[in-house]
Amino acid sequence: MDSVLQNTLxxxxxxxxxxxxxxxxxxxxERAGVINLSLDGSLxxxxxxxxxxxxxxxxxxxxxxxxxxxxxxxxxxxxxxxALIIAWGGITLRRDQVAVGFILTLLAADLAQFLGQDYTRIxxxxxxxxxxxFLVDLPVVGxxxxxxxxxxxxxxxxxxVCWWWLFRTQGGLAHRAIGERPASAYAxxxxxxxxxxxxxxxxxxxxxVAGAAFSLNLKPGWANPPSMRGDGWIALAIVIxxxxxxxxxxxxxxxxxxxxxFASxxxxxxDVGIPLVLLNAIPWLAMILTLVFVSSGVxxxxxxxxxxxxxxxxxxxxxxDPPAALGTRFEP
Amino acid sequence: xxxxxxxxxxxFGAVRANQDISVAFYSGRIVGVLGENGAGKSTxxxxxxxxxxxDSGEIWLDxxxxxxxxxxxxxxxxxxxxxxxxxxxxxxxxxxxxxxxNPNLANPRQKLAxxxxxxxxxxxxxxxxxxxxxxxxxxxxxxxxxxxGVRALILDEPTTxxxxxxxxxxxSTLRRLAREEGMTVLLVSHKLEDVIxxxxxxxxxxxxxxxxxxxxxxxxxxxxAMMFEExxxxxxxxxxxxxxxxxxxxxxxxxxxxxxxxNLNFSLRGGETVGLxxxxxxxxxxxxxxxxxxxxxxxxxxxxxxQDFTHRSYRDFRRxxxxxxxxxxxxxxxxxxxxLTEHVALTDEGDDGAAWINWIDAEKRAAARIARYQVRGQxxxxxxxxxxxxxxxxxxxxxxxxxRALLLEQPTRGLDVDSTRWIWQQLEARRQQGAGIVFSSAxxxxxxxxxxxxLVFYEGRxxxxxxxxxxxxxxxxxxxxxxx
Numbered sequence: 001m002d003s004v005l006q007n008t009l010x011x012x013x014x015x016x017x018x019x020x021x022x023x024x025x026x027x028x029x030e031r032a033g034v035i036n037l038s039l040d041g042s043l044x045x046x047x048x049x050x051x052x053x054x055x056x057x058x059x060x061x062x063x064x065x066x067x068x069x070x071x072x073x074x075x076x077x078x079x080x081x082x083a084l085i086i087a088w089g090g091i092t093l094r095r096d097q098v099a100v101g102f103i104l105t106l107l108a109a110d111l112a113q114f115l116g117q118d119y120t121r122i123x124x125x126x127x128x129x130x131x132x133x134f135l136v137d138l139p140v141v142g143x144x145x146x147x148x149x150x151x152x153x154x155x156x157x158x159x160x161v162c163w164w165w166l167f168r169t170q171g172g173l174a175h176r177a178i179g180e181r182p183a184s185a186y187a188x189x190x191x192x193x194x195x196x197x198x199x200x201x202x203x204x205x206x207x208x209v210a211g212a213a214f215s216l217n218l219k220p221g222w223a224n225p226p227s228m229r230g231d232g233w234i235a236l237a238i239v240i241x242x243x244x245x246x247x248x249x250x251x252x253x254x255x256x257x258x259x260x261x262f263a264s265x266x267x268x269x270x271d272v273g274i275p276l277v278l279l280n281a282i283p284w285l286a287m288i289l290t291l292v293f294v295s296s297g298v299x300x301x302x303x304x305x306x307x308x309x310x311x312x313x314x315x316x317x318x319x320x321d322p323p324a325a326l327g328t329r330f331e332p
Numbered sequence: 333x334x335x336x337x338x339x340x341x342x343x344f345g346a347v348r349a350n351q352d353i354s355v356a357f358y359s360g361r362i363v364g365v366l367g368e369n370g371a372g373k374s375t376x377x378x379x380x381x382x383x384x385x386x387d388s389g390e391i392w393l394d395x396x397x398x399x400x401x402x403x404x405x406x407x408x409x410x411x412x413x414x415x416x417x418x419x420x421x422x423x424x425x426x427x428x429x430x431x432x433x434n435p436n437l438a439n440p441r442q443k444l445a446x447x448x449x450x451x452x453x454x455x456x457x458x459x460x461x462x463x464x465x466x467x468x469x470x471x472x473x474x475x476x477x478x479x480x481g482v483r484a485l486i487l488d489e490p491t492t493x494x495x496x497x498x499x500x501x502x503x504s505t506l507r508r509l510a511r512e513e514g515m516t517v518l519l520v521s522h523k524l525e526d527v528i529x530x531x532x533x534x535x536x537x538x539x540x541x542x543x544x545x546x547x548x549x550x551x552x553x554x555x556x557a558m559m560f561e562e563x564x565x566x567x568x569x570x571x572x573x574x575x576x577x578x579x580x581x582x583x584x585x586x587x588x589x590x591x592x593x594x595n596l597n598f599s600l601r602g603g604e605t606v607g608l609x610x611x612x613x614x615x616x617x618x619x620x621x622x623x624x625x626x627x628x629x630x631x632x633x634x635x636x637x638x639q640d641f642t643h644r645s646y647r648d649f650r651r652x653x654x655x656x657x658x659x660x661x662x663x664x665x666x667x668x669x670x671x672l673t674e675h676v677a678l679t680d681e682g683d684d685g686a687a688w689i690n691w692i693d694a695e696k697r698a699a700a701r702i703a704r705y706q707v708r709g710q711x712x713x714x715x716x717x718x719x720x721x722x723x724x725x726x727x728x729x730x731x732x733x734x735x736r737a738l739l740l741e742q743p744t745r746g747l748d749v750d751s752t753r754w755i756w757q758q759l760e761a762r763r764q765q766g767a768g769i770v771f772s773s774a775x776x777x778x779x780x781x782x783x784x785x786x787l788v789f790y791e792g793r794x795x796x797x798x799x800x801x802x803x804x805x806x807x808x809x810x811x812x813x814x815x816x
C-alpha cells in the first residue's frame with residue numbers, strides 16, 4: 001500500500017479520536033434520555049484544565065507519566081462536573097436540559113479562555129506515540145490503526161465496551177429503556193433518575209477525556225481562542241449522524257475527519273478550482289446528504305430486499321430515530 | 333392467589349378516588365371490575381399492582397400482609413398488571429422486552445417460544461415491538477408477566493383497539509390461566525359485553541365506593557342499574573327528510589402506506605348519519621381524512637355541496653362548513669397546555685380571522701360552553717387536567733352549531749354509557765338542524781343504534797349496509813371480518 005495514503009489514514013484516525021471519545025460519551029448520555037448540550041464549552045474547559053494540571057505537575061518535578069495521568073484525570077473531573085450540572089438542572093430542578101446546556105456551553109467556553117490566558121502557547125507534557133507490538137506489523141491496517149497514542153487505543157476499547165454494554169447486557173437494556181420509555185423501565189424496578197445521573201456524569205467524564213486528548217496529544221498546549229472550538233458541536237452532530245449507535249458514531253467521526261483532511265489537502269494544492277468556502281463546507285454537506293438518505297424511503301426500500309432475519313439487524317444498525325424520551329423529564 | 337383488600341382509600345386533591353374499599357378475590361376466578369369513567373376502578377387496580385400507593389388500607393396476598401413500593405415489588409409478590417397501553421419499550425425487539433427486568437431467566441428465546449406456542453400467540457422474537465399491533469403487545473406483556481411467575485393478572489381495558497378474533501384469543505387465554513393454573517384474573521372494563529362473555533363474577537364501583545358484587549351470569553340491565561344511579565333515556569331516533577348533498581366523493585383512489593382505497597363513491601346528505609365500521613387501519617380513518625381535505629387522494633374528486641374541493645386545504649373545508657375531529661383527543665383534537673378559554677379563543681377568533689383576542693369575551697364564551705355542555709372544569713383549567721369524558725365534551729362544544737357536515741373519528745372512544753348517550757344527544761341535535769354526520773366507531777351497537785347507513789371497510793375495500801334497521805350487530809361483525 002502507498003505509504004502516503006497510509007500516513008494520511010493514520011492522521012485521519014488520530015485527528016478523529018477526540019471526536020470519537022466525546023461523541024461516544026454523548027451517546028452514553030443521550031441513550032439514557034438526557035441531552036448534554038454543553039459539549040463545546042466542556043471540551044474547551046477540560047482541555048485547558050487538563051493541560052494546566054499536567055503542566056503544573058511536571059513543573060513541580062513529577063515524572064511525565066504521572067503528570068499526564070493527573071492531567072487526564074482532572075480533565076475528566078471537569079467534564080463530569082459540567083455533566084453533573086446538566087443532570088442537576090434537568091432532573092432535580094426539572095429545568096429544560098437544552099436551556100441549561102446552552103448556557104453552560106457559553107459559560108464554560110468563556111471561562112476556559114479567561115482562566116487559561118496565562119498558559120497560552122507554552123510547551124507542556126504530551127502523550128507519546130506508542131506502537132502496539134505485533135499488531136503494528138499487520139499488513140495494511142497495522143500502521144494505520146496501531147501506531148498512535150494511548151487515547152486512540154482507549155477509543156477502540158471504549159467503542160467495544162460501549163457497544164457490548166448497550167446491546168449485550170441487562171444493564172444495557174435498562175440504560176436504553178430509560179432513554180426510550182422510562183415508565184416501562186420504572187415498572188420493572190429500574191431507578192430511572194438515579195441511572196440518568198450516572199450516565200450523564202459518565203458521558204461528561206468521557207467528554208473531559210476528549211478535551212485532554214486535544215490539549216495533551218492532538219494539538220498540545222493551550223491557545224486563545226482554543227483550537228478545538230466548534231468541535232463540540234461537531235461531536236453532537238456526529239451522535240445524530242451515528243444514529244446513537246457506537247459503531248456508526250465511530251464511522252461518522254472518521255468520515256468527518258477524512259473529509260476535513262481532503263478539504264485541507266485540496267486547499268494546500270490550491271489548483272482544484274473549487275472556492276475555499278465550498279471546500280470547508282464539504283464535510284457538512286456530506287453529512288446532510290447522508291442524513292437525508294438515511295431518513296428517506298430509499299433506504300427502507302433497499303432494506304426490504306434483504307432476507308427477514310438480516311432486515312431487523314440492519315434496521316437497528318441504520319435507524320436514525322433519537323431515543324424516544326430524549327430531553328424529557330421523568331417523575332415516578 | 334387469594335387477594336384481600338381492606339379499607340383502601342385514596343384521594344387526589346379534593347377527589348376521593350377510592351373510599352374505604354374492602355373486597356376479596358379468589359384463586360381460579362375471573363372477576364370483572366365495572367364502573368363508569370372516574371368511578372375509581374383504575375385507581376384501585378393501580379394500588380393493588382403497586383403503581384400507586386394507597387393513603388390508607390391493607391393488601392393481603394394468600395393470608396399475608398404485603399407492602400410494596402413500586403410495580404416491580406408487586407410482580408415479585410405475584411401480581412402483574414397489563415396496562416391499557418402496554419408498558420413495553422417500542423424500540424426494543426420482542427425478545428429484549430421479554431428479557432428486560434427478568435435477568436435470571438435461562439434460555440429466554442426458547443421460553444418465549446414455548447409460552448407463545450402454548451397460548452397460540454404469534455410473536456416473532458426479533459421483530460421490533462413498536463411494529464406490533466396492540467393485541468400482540470398485550471400478548472407479549474402476558475407471557476412476560478407469566479415468565480416472571482405472577483399468579484394474579486390484572487387487565488385494564490384490554491379489549492380497546494383489538495379485533496374480535498384477537499379478543500377471543502385473549503379471552504380463551506385468560507380462561508385457561510384461571511382454570512388450569514388457578515390464576516386470579518381481574519378485568520377492568522366499561523364494556524358490558526366483555527364482562528358478560530368472560531367473567532365468573534363482577535364487582536361494581538361508583539363514586540369511589542364499592543356498590544355491588546354479583547355472580548355471573550346476569551343481565552346487562554342489572555349491571556347497568558348498578559353502575560349508574562340514573563340513566564338518561566335513549567331518545568327515539570327520528571328519520572329526517574334528507575336535505576341537499578353535503579359532501580360527495582367520486583371514484584376515489586388513495587394509497588397510504590400499505591392501504592389502498594380503490595374507486596370509492598360516496599355521498600352524504602343533510603340530516604343523515606353514516607357510520608364507518610371496520611378494524612383499525614382498514615381504511616375508514618383515511619377515508620374520513622380525505623373527506624375533510626386532510627389527505628390528498630391520488631385520483632378522484634371530493635365535493636362540498638356542488639363545488640369541487642379536491643386538493644383544497646382543511647381550512648377551506650372548514651369555511652365551507654365541514655368539520656373533522658380526530659380520535660386522539662390530546663394528540664390531534666385539543667392542545668395540551670392550553671386552557672379551555674384559549675381553546676375557545678383559538679377556534680372562534682381563528683375562524684373570524686381577527687388578530688386580537690378579547691380575553692374577557694372569550695372567557696365568558698368558555699364559561700357559557702362549560703355550562704351548556706356540562707363540562708367538569710373551569711375556563712382557566714388546562715385541557716389535559718380534564719378527564720377523557722370532559723375533554724370529549726369540550727371537543728364537541730368547539731364544533732359550530734350549524735355545520736354542513738361533521739366528520740367524527742371514534743367520537744365516543746373510551747367513554748362510559750352515560751357520556752356516550754350525552755354526546756349523541758348533542759350530535760343528534762345538530763343533525764336535526766340539517767347537518768350530515770359521518771362517524772367511525774369500534775362499537776357495533778353504537779353503529780347500529782345511531783346510523784342511517786353503514787359503510788364497512790376491510791383492507792381498503794368497502795361495502796355499504798343500506799338498511800341498518802334490518803341489520804344486527806352480529807351480522808355487522810361478520811362483515812367487519814371481511815366476509816362480504
